Amino acid sequence: MYSLIKTLHSSIAWITLILIIIAIITALISVSGKKNLSGSNFKMVFYAFIVVHIQLLLGLILYFVSPNGFSSLSSETMKDSSARLVALEHPLINIIAIILLTIGYIKAKKALDNGNAGKTVLLFYTIALVLLLSRIPWSLWLNM
Numbered sequence: 001m002y003s004l005i006k007t008l009h010s011s012i013a014w015i016t017l018i019l020i021i022i023a024i025i026t027a028l029i030s031v032s033g034k035k036n037l038s039g040s041n042f043k044m045v046f047y048a049f050i051v052v053h054i055q056l057l058l059g060l061i062l063y064f065v066s067p068n069g070f071s072s073l074s075s076e077t078m079k080d081s082s083a084r085l086v087a088l089e090h091p092l093i094n095i096i097a098i099i100l101l102t103i104g105y106i107k108a109k110k111a112l113d114n115g116n117a118g119k120t121v122l123l124f125y126t127i128a129l130v131l132l133l134s135r136i137p138w139s140l141w142l143n144m
Helices: 002-032 039-065 075-079 081-110 117-134
Strands: none
Touching (some): 039 081, 081 117
8 A cells, every 4th residue: 555655646746737737828828928817727727736735635645544654753754854854844844835735826817807816826836836946856866
């Protein structure tokens, strides 16, 4: 079960990052063209929103069943930078990023009428992407 969830979490991460990047590009095109996000373009924002939350659920399950997750939190873990990244920094910063992405989605959905949806998505999704990229355990992830 652990290895299946870990594989899913790692695999869906690629899809998540790609969808967030596509949503940001869609918002950037909308803002640069001084157009509002249309229904079809806003679907990409929605797909990224959904996949990010699926990733969050998989990550939370993994965090509590993994030997490197919640059960490994100790003073020794905090002294080791790679263990701290996996046990504390990755989950905490990614949850903050997902909260920001969620706020951005909700605000953008409300702003579809007044034309500010693209700017909202661009701001919140970009901040979320930077946070997500900053706390990915690249050495573990790329060696899978």
